[in-house]
Amino acid sequence: MADDDLQNRRTGVAQQEKSSAGxxxxxxxxxxxxxxxxxxxxxxxxxxxxxxxxxxxGDYLFVIDGEPLFLVAxxxxxxxxxxxxxxxAADSGRTLVADMGDSLHLDADAVKxxxxxxxxxxxxxxxxTLRRLLQGTLRAKVAYLGGKVKISGDLPCFMRLVxxxxxxxxxxxxxxxxxxx
Numbered sequence: 267m268a269d270d271d272l273q274n275r276r277t278g279v280a281q282q283e284k285s286s287a288g289x290x291x292x293x294x295x296x297x298x299x300x301x302x303x304x305x306x307x308x309x310x311x312x313x314x315x316x317x318x319x320x321x322x323x324g325d326y327l328f329v330i331d332g333e334p335l336f337l338v339a340x341x342x343x344x345x346x347x348x349x350x351x352x353x354x355a356a357d358s359g360r361t362l363v364a365d366m367g368d369s370l371h372l373d374a375d376a377v378k379x380x381x382x383x384x385x386x387x388x389x390x391x392x393x394x395t396l397r398r399l400l401q402g403t404l405r406a407k408v409a410y411l412g413g414k415v416k417i418s419g420d421l422p423c424f425m426r427l428v429x430x431x432x433x434x435x436x437x438x439x440x441x442x443x444x445x446x447x
Contacts, residue, residue, distance in 0.1 A: 296400075300335070300400060301366075303400050304336065305366055307338065308345050308346075311345040312368075314430070319340060319341070320342045322423065322430075323386075324339075324387070324420070325337055325339050325385040325387075326338040326387045328388075328389050328390075329388060329390040329391075330391060331393050333350070334350050334380070335349060336350070339370055344367070344368035346364055346366070347366035347367050348363055348366075349365055351363055387418070387420055387421075387423065388417070389415065389417050389424075390416040390418070391414060391415045391416070395414045395415060
């Protein structure tokens with residue numbers, strides 16, 4: 267009987283993970299968590315003196331489940347965020363829409379280059395890992411070292427940026443949640 271209970275629990279966890287990765291309400295919840303986190307990051311980056319922001323100048327692209335999801339653009343004068351509109355794949359007409367922070371002025375070629383990962387830093391992961399990171403149930407270092415998060419581009423710059431944001435209090439949504447592998 268105990269073996270049946272264990273198998274039922276495993277099946278339930280697998281089904282829950284599948285629905286977390288693909289359900290509409292789960293996707294909306296993930297977007298809400300990501301948007302709250304982005305708003306916090308933008309607020310704290312904007313609060314940095316422009317001389318300090320100069321070291322972080324560039325575009326930071328976040329690719330989730332193989333699709334560009336959002337971008338944070340940092341200059342000494344501005345901090346902006348944008349996300350791709352929902353719908354078709356980025357290479358088939360999706361557009362980048364500025365939705366947080368300062369205005370973002372990009373021509374079509376710049377948007378295409380960003381979608382192709384031609385940015386200062388590109389962070390790639392899947393939606394389940396992103397959810398766990400943003401909820402605080404997975405440590406970023408564990409995810410990175412375990413290959414669940416891939417970072418290309420200027421890794422030292424990204425690590426400095428993370429350290430500055432942590433120092434300013436930017437953290438996952440639930441600090442009290444247990445941090446696991």
